[in-house]
Amino acid sequence: MKAAVILFPGSNREGDAARALRQATGHLPDIVWHADHDLPQGTDLVVLPGGFSYGDYLRCGAIAGRAPIMDAVRKHAARGGYVLGICNGFQILCESGLLPGVLMRNANLHFVCKMQHLRVERAAAPFTSAYRSGEVIKVAIAHGEGNYEADDGTIETIEKDGRVAFRYCDANGVVGGSANPNGSRNDIAGIYSERFNVLGLMPHPENLIDPLVGGIDGKGMFASLAAAAG
Amino acid sequence: MKARVVVTLKNGVLDPQGKAIEGALKSLGVEGVASVRQGKVFDVEIDGQDKASASASLQAACEKLLANTVIENFKIDLG
Numbered sequence: 001m002k003a004a005v006i007l008f009p010g011s012n013r014e015g016d017a018a019r020a021l022r023q024a025t026g027h028l029p030d031i032v033w034h035a036d037h038d039l040p041q042g043t044d045l046v047v048l049p050g051g052f053s054y055g056d057y058l059r060c061g062a063i064a065g066r067a068p069i070m071d072a073v074r075k076h077a078a079r080g081g082y083v084l085g086i087c088n089g090f091q092i093l094c095e096s097g098l099l100p101g102v103l104m105r106n107a108n109l110h111f112v113c114k115m116q117h118l119r120v121e122r123a124a125a126p127f128t129s130a131y132r133s134g135e136v137i138k139v140a141i142a143h144g145e146g147n148y149e150a151d152d153g154t155i156e157t158i159e160k161d162g163r164v165a166f167r168y169c170d171a172n173g174v175v176g177g178s179a180n181p182n183g184s185r186n187d188i189a190g191i192y193s194e195r196f197n198v199l200g201l202m203p204h205p206e207n208l209i210d211p212l213v214g215g216i217d218g219k220g221m222f223a224s225l226a227a228a229a230g
Numbered sequence: 231m232k233a234r235v236v237v238t239l240k241n242g243v244l245d246p247q248g249k250a251i252e253g254a255l256k257s258l259g260v261e262g263v264a265s266v267r268q269g270k271v272f273d274v275e276i277d278g279q280d281k282a283s284a285s286a287s288l289q290a291a292c293e294k295l296l297a298n299t300v301i302e303n304f305k306i307d308l309g
Contacts, residue, residue: 059298066295095298102300105246149243149301183244 001229003029003045006073008064013050013086013206020206021047024222034067044229045082046073048089050142050204060103060145061088065095074098082126082225083198087143090190090200099193099200100158101150107183111144115214116181118166118189118203119173126228127192127199128165130220136173137217139203141181146202148184148191155185165190165199231276231284234307237297238269272296281308 003021005014014031021029029047030040039046053064064070070092077083077098085093093099106112115138123133131137150158158164166189170179175187182202190201205218239245245267252266274291276284288306297304 058295062295062298100300102298104244104301107244107246109246109250147244147246151300183246 001025001044001226002040002042003047003225004032004039004043005029005047005049006032006034006069007049008034008051008053008067008092010053010055011049011051011088013088013204016204016206017047017049017086020209020218020222021045023209023219024226032069034064034069036069037072039069039072039076043076043081045084045225046076048073048083048085048092049206050087050089053088053092056145059095061091061093061095064088064092065097070096077193077198080195080197082229083193084127084221084225085198085200086204086206087146087202090202091145093198093200098198099191100154101148101191103145103202104147104149105145106143106147106181111142112146112181113140113142114181115139116141116189116203117169117171117173117179119169119175121164121167122162122192124196125224126197127221127224129224129227131224134173136169136171137220138171138215139205139208139218140214141203143182143202146182146184146189148188148202150185158188158191159186161194163192163194163196164188165192166201166203231279231281232309233274233276233284233288234309235272235274235288235292235296236269236305236307237272237292237302238305239267240301240303243301270296284308 167187208218
C-alpha cells in the first residue's frame, strides 16, 4: 500500500500516523505539504492527521479544508481512493465537504484527553476488516471540538445507510449517558462517506499500536487498510 | 469600501459557548439576560467602490469560507 500523510501548518500527529503506517506496511508513507497540488503517483491512501491546523482559526479544519492539496484529495476520493481523517483530519474532511456534518465544541466545554471505549459498528474493508462487528476497542481521544452534529435528515441518512463507523461506549459496549465524552449526536465517533472509502473519526487509533504505550486496539485499522490496498 | 460580515449560529444549533457566557453573566448579577448566542464579526476592506461587485465578492467569501452553512447564517452589511 502506498500512503500519503498530508502535513498542514499546525498538524502534530503526522509522525504517529506515519509510524502506524510503517508498522502495517513495512515502509514509511510520503509526507505531502498542504500547498502542493498533486498527490504522489499511485497513492492508495491519504491520511489527514490530527493536530491544530492553522491554530483552529475561524473554525477547526476550515482553512485546511480549502488548502491547495485538498482538490487532489477530493479527486482521489472521487476515484474511490481511500481517505482517513483522524481528529483534526475528521474536522478537515467535514469542512472540505468530503463528509457531511460538522464537529462542534464539546457539549461540556472541556478539552477531553483520555482513554475511551468505542464500538465498531461495521467490520468491513477497507478500514475495519480486522475487527468484529460490535467489538469494543479502547483508544485515546484528545479533542475540544468533537461534538458531531448534522441536520436530522443527514443523521437519518447516515444511520439508515450504516455509515456510522464507531460509537462512543462504555467498557461493556453500552452507548449513551456518561459514555459519550463530547455530546456527539447518536454517540457518533466516526463516519464513512457514501461509498465507504472515506472515514473520519475523532479518536486516535494511530496511538494504540504498541503494548508499550497502552494497547494495540488501533492496530487493526492500519492492518485492514494494508490488506485492502495490497 | 468597508464592509461588515456577521456570522451567527442557526436557530436550534446548540451553542455551548453562548450558554457558558449566559451563565457567567447571570453569576455576575447582570439582570434581564434571557439568553446568549455567540457569533463572529468580520470587518472587510473591499477594493473599488462598486457595491454590486463588492456584494458578490462578500457572498462568495461567506459561502466558500467565512460561514459553515451547515450550522451558520451570515449577514453582509455594506455600510
